[in-house]
Amino acid sequence: xxxxxxxxxxxxxxxxxxxxxxxxxxxxxxxxxIYCAKPDLFGVGFDAVRVGIAVATFLALGAISxxxxxxxxxxxxxxxxxxxxxxxxxxxxxxxxxxTLLLSGLSFVAVIYVALPALFVMECxx
Amino acid sequence: xxRPAKTLPAKGRQAQEERLRSVWANPQGWRYWTTVxxxxxxxxxxxxSFAFMLFAGVLALxxxxxxxxxxxxxxxxxxxxxxxxxxxxxxxxLFAVPVFEAVAIFLLPPMLGARELPFPRLGAFGFWSFFLGxxxxxxxxxxxxxxxxxxxxxxxxxxxxxxxxxxxxxxxxGLSFIEVAxxxxxxxxxxxxxKCRAPGMRINLMPLFAWYLLIVAGMxxxxxxxxxxxxxxxxxxxxxxxxxxxxxxxxxPLLWQHLFWIFGHPEVYIIFLxxxxxxxxxxxxFSQRPIVGYSWIVLAAVGTGFLSFGLWVxxxxxxxxxxxxxxxxxxxxxxxxxxxxxxxxxxxATMLAGRVIISTPMLFGIGGLATFIIGGLTGVMVALAPFDxxxxxxxxxxxxxxxxxxxxxxxxxxxxxxxxxxxxxxxxLSDRLGTIAFWLMFVGFNVAxxxxxxxxxxxxxxxxxxxxxxxxxxxxxxxxxxxxxxFASGILVVVFDVLRPKHRQPRAKINPWNAGTLEWISEPxxxxxxxxxxxxxxxxxxxxxxxxxxxxxxxxxxxxDAEEGRREGLVTSVLDAKPQQVLRVGGTSYVTIVSAxxxxxxxxxxxxxxxxxxAASGITSFCAILWWLWTGTAEIPEKLAKDVGLGLxxxxxxxxxxxxxxWAMFITMVGDATAFASLVFSYFFYWxxxxxxxxxxxxxxxxxxxxxxxxxxxxxxxxxxxxxxxKQGREAGVRVVLVGACALTVAAxxxxxxxxxxxxxxxxxxxxPATVWILVLWVLAHAAVGAVMHxxxxxxxxxxxxxxxxxxxxxxxxxxxxxxxxxxxxTFAVVGLFPGVR
Numbered sequence: 001x002x003x004x005x006x007x008x009x010x011x012x013x014x015x016x017x018x019x020x021x022x023x024x025x026x027x028x029x030x031x032x033x034i035y036c037a038k039p040d041l042f043g044v045g046f047d048a049v050r051v052g053i054a055v056a057t058f059l060a061l062g063a064i065s066x067x068x069x070x071x072x073x074x075x076x077x078x079x080x081x082x083x084x085x086x087x088x089x090x091x092x093x094x095x096x097x098x099x100t101l102l103l104s105g106l107s108f109v110a111v112i113y114v115a116l117p118a119l120f121v122m123e124c125x126x
Numbered sequence: 127x128x129r130p131a132k133t134l135p136a137k138g139r140q141a142q143e144e145r146l147r148s149v150w151a152n153p154q155g156w157r158y159w160t161t162v163x164x165x166x167x168x169x170x171x172x173x174x175s176f177a178f179m180l181f182a183g184v185l186a187l188x189x190x191x192x193x194x195x196x197x198x199x200x201x202x203x204x205x206x207x208x209x210x211x212x213x214x215x216x217x218x219x220l221f222a223v224p225v226f227e228a229v230a231i232f233l234l235p236p237m238l239g240a241r242e243l244p245f246p247r248l249g250a251f252g253f254w255s256f257f258l259g260x261x262x263x264x265x266x267x268x269x270x271x272x273x274x275x276x277x278x279x280x281x282x283x284x285x286x287x288x289x290x291x292x293x294x295x296x297x298x299x300g301l302s303f304i305e306v307a308x309x310x311x312x313x314x315x316x317x318x319x320x321k322c323r324a325p326g327m328r329i330n331l332m333p334l335f336a337w338y339l340l341i342v343a344g345m346x347x348x349x350x351x352x353x354x355x356x357x358x359x360x361x362x363x364x365x366x367x368x369x370x371x372x373x374x375x376x377x378x379p380l381l382w383q384h385l386f387w388i389f390g391h392p393e394v395y396i397i398f399l400x401x402x403x404x405x406x407x408x409x410x411x412f413s414q415r416p417i418v419g420y421s422w423i424v425l426a427a428v429g430t431g432f433l434s435f436g437l438w439v440x441x442x443x444x445x446x447x448x449x450x451x452x453x454x455x456x457x458x459x460x461x462x463x464x465x466x467x468x469x470x471x472x473x474x475a476t477m478l479a480g481r482v483i484i485s486t487p488m489l490f491g492i493g494g495l496a497t498f499i500i501g502g503l504t505g506v507m508v509a510l511a512p513f514d515x516x517x518x519x520x521x522x523x524x525x526x527x528x529x530x531x532x533x534x535x536x537x538x539x540x541x542x543x544x545x546x547x548x549x550x551x552x553x554x555l556s557d558r559l560g561t562i563a564f565w566l567m568f569v570g571f572n573v574a575x576x577x578x579x580x581x582x583x584x585x586x587x588x589x590x591x592x593x594x595x596x597x598x599x600x601x602x603x604x605x606x607x608x609x610x611x612x613f614a615s616g617i618l619v620v621v622f623d624v625l626r627p628k629h630r631q632p633r634a635k636i637n638p639w640n641a642g643t644l645e646w647i648s649e650p651x652x653x654x655x656x657x658x659x660x661x662x663x664x665x666x667x668x669x670x671x672x673x674x675x676x677x678x679x680x681x682x683x684x685x686x687d688a689e690e691g692r693r694e695g696l697v698t699s700v701l702d703a704k705p706q707q708v709l710r711v712g713g714t715s716y717v718t719i720v721s722a723x724x725x726x727x728x729x730x731x732x733x734x735x736x737x738x739x740x741a742a743s744g745i746t747s748f749c750a751i752l753w754w755l756w757t758g759t760a761e762i763p764e765k766l767a768k769d770v771g772l773g774l775x776x777x778x779x780x781x782x783x784x785x786x787x788x789w790a791m792f793i794t795m796v797g798d799a800t801a802f803a804s805l806v807f808s809y810f811f812y813w814x815x816x817x818x819x820x821x822x823x824x825x826x827x828x829x830x831x832x833x834x835x836x837x838x839x840x841x842x843x844x845x846x847x848x849x850x851x852x853k854q855g856r857e858a859g860v861r862v863v864l865v866g867a868c869a870l871t872v873a874a875x876x877x878x879x880x881x882x883x884x885x886x887x888x889x890x891x892x893x894x895p896a897t898v899w900i901l902v903l904w905v906l907a908h909a910a911v912g913a914v915m916h917x918x919x920x921x922x923x924x925x926x927x928x929x930x931x932x933x934x935x936x937x938x939x940x941x942x943x944x945x946x947x948x949x950x951x952x953t954f955a956v957v958g959l960f961p962g963v964r
Contacts, residue, residue: 095330117453
């Protein structure tokens with residue numbers, strides 16, 4: 001069985017990492033918002049929320065790393081330099097790989113940005 | 127296959143040209159207004175939105191005159207409120223967003239080497255909707271009835287009928303109508319960019335403008351529907367007293383703020399990205415080299431598109447949300463500065479790597495970027511919650527948003543006007559007037575808006591109609607007013623330059639700036655877009671493909687002729703732009719105007735509670751749209767395939783995911799699903815804010831909702847079965863199953879209605895029954911459309927237009943029903959089961 005999927009030829013892989021960012025963002029925001037609105041519902045303290053955010057963050061970073069690795073592979077592990085503007089299928093694929101890799105990088109950083117507040121905020125202050 | 131064909135003898139070529147010209151010609155006389163050609167629609171769209179902009183600009187000048195001196199009584203408080211509300215509303219909804227749709231409709235087909243966008247009639251429909259809605263909203267101020275609660279219409283002020291008058295209804299209904307136009311444009315642009323590029327224009331060769339527009343159109347799909355959902359809740363409260371935002375009956379005004387800003391913040395980027403896209407076309411031309419970092423621009427466009435959805439709460443930092451929530455949004459707001467900055471560095475790198483030619487478009491472009499950077503930096507400031515608590519609702523924010531929007535949008539758009547004017551009129555605008563206009567605008571803008579930072583920091587709140595003397599605001603306000611008039615005079619110079627007669631001016635040559643992108647091949651006098659559809663092998667084909675213009679204009683590529691007298695273009699594959707199909711698009715027609723005006727009349731009649739007129743207009747628009755579908759879509763061609771030139775034969779008919787109609791349905795339904803998700807969000811929002819969100823009121827029970835869900839799933843399965851039977855060519859079976867599916871839909875709807883009805887849920891009593899009803903009504907409205915689709919397919923089958931070979935309609939209906947089934951299942955699971963399990 002393959003651990004990593006075969007290369008797929010579609011536009012949608014470009015959006016993998018930003019989608020992971022969006023899911024992580026929503027998980028953190030909605031989770032914290034529900035906890036702060038109904039703290040009794042879960043019977044846990046705010047620290048559990050912070051741990052939850054940490055777990056979500058590691059999962060998201062892991063998923064983005066996988067997406068980045070696949071993109072790197074699609075980019076031929078950097079054997080060719082951009083601009084990838086030849087009218088060939090190969091350059092089109094390299095372009096997709098490179099753009100996906102860049103987006104994975106941005107998403108990685110953005111996920112860390114969003115997770116940072118959990119390091120500093122200790123309670124649901126309003 | 128990449129070589130152009132040999133040129134035809136002159137006579138044959140002339141005959142081809144004449145056929146092509148007559149097929150794409152506009153009708154004459156007053157019928158001119160029924161044209162659907164992208165060039166005309168784009169120009170009308172742009173002209174209308176500029177006219178609205180000038181109108182909103184005059185309102186801004188009135189606002190500034192009133193604020194020039196303390197204790198001024200030039201305008202009454204109420205008129206002042208109307209003026210600033212309409213100023214913001216018109217600038218955002220009637221100028222900033224539509225003008226990009228206009229530019230896209232005008233530019234994209236030639237830029238992609240297409241003849242037309244895939245749904246020209248939809249484009250025309252969108253324009254007429256926008257135009258009518260715009261006149262309605264703007265006109266209200268002449269009857270002292272304009273909205274006056276600020277452009278974001280916060281309840282409880284805007285839900286209070288005595289405080290806000292009919293203006294709020296005009297805002298809600300007028301703009302909902304215009305949002306329909308925006309979503310129509312989004313559908314058109316996404317399908318156009320993905321499926322109608324010239325052969326060979328792989329996604330790594332696509333012009334950056336198209337990349338940006340693809341992202342922006344996607345953003346519209348996710349940003350506008352929450353506002354539409356919010357508008358529905360808002361109007362239900364104003365019209366029928368359903369208490370969504372009334373705290374006394376369990377509602378919450380904050381929900382509106384969420385829904386509005388889930389739309390409102392991405393909207394800033396929906397406005398900004400297309401303008402920066404123009405810069406991505408202009409900068410390489412005037413640096414005379416390809417852009418440095420094409421992939422980085424794609425990163426920036428996609429990255430901004432996503433991150434911009436994680437910012438909305440930074441408009442709500444002072445509403446008392448938990449600090450951790452504020453911090454998430456603050457962090458995302460800082461993160462979005464990264465992709466935004468990347469674009470600016472790409473432009474700077476391109477200019478450094480090339481040799482910059484100083485010109486009027488570059489002047490506006492660079493001035494705009496400088497202004498935008500200042501606005502971006504104050505944006506980083508207000509994205510920090512503690513700073514925002516000080517600056518919120520002061521003139522500091524007014525200064526920030528104008529720096530961002532005027533620097534990030536108005537200046538680049540003006541650069542675009544100077545750059546693209548030769549494509550419109552084959553003449554240049556005046557460089558002298560352009561330079562004068564730029565300096566007037568640039569200086570005037572900074573004189574007007576820079577002092578607002580200071581008046582804001584000195585505590586001047588926004589939206590006050592006057593202020594006391596000697597609190598340190600007098601001089602700053604006077605300065606702002608003087609600056610505003612200097613700025614306006616600059617805009618007047620641009621308007622004069624555009625409108626002054628130019629017939630004595632020499633004709634500009636084709637591609638006067640020596641640009642590299644394909645749109646510069648098209649001739650302003652011709653309506654056909656491109657004379658023949660070329661094969662593309664470069665990001666800058668006019669620089670890299672020798673003799674391209676000559677070969678295209680000599681008709682040596684695809685579809686150089688119109689033998690059958692039809693408007694035709696090519697459909698190509700998403701990634702590699704391989705030719706797949708010949709697409710015949712709709713031509714000149716009244717049906718678009720009739721549909722748009724009838725639908726507009728529904729919204730206008732609802733504003734004034736003219737129920738009968740609204741019903742009559744609703745029926746008219748329903749019939750018009752059905753007529754449009756019946757006569758203008760899923761047409762069966764006279765032959766299976768057609769020779770498009772260069773030895774290539776392509777089919778004339780495609781259904782399912784291979785057809786553009788299927789994609790349009792899919793994209794529309796994604797937007798629809800977003801609106802639905804916003805309503806579900808509202809349901810759970812009320813759950814979070816109350817200890818018992820039902821307030822002890824009986825729910826719709828479990829049985830009726832579950833029965834409804836089950837019946838809807840059966841209706842969906844029946845629809846699937848109809849498609850399957852059609853595939854096997856079992857005509858009678860298809861018809862029987864379609865009737866069954868329709869009957870199941872009716873039964874499902876009745877069961878869905880029965881739950882809240884039989885349990886006596888009164889939507890005016892409390893927000894809980896109101897949310898249940900709104901979800902159920904949403905499903906019922908969609909079910910009605912689904913049932914009409916069943917009947918439509920049945921009629922098509924009897925008319926011989928839905929057959930085994932020609933099955934576009936049933937594929938699209940099945941796609942609709944996928945969404946319908948999910949919507950119904952979620953709705954009835956939520957309203958039926960959630961009260962029990964919470």
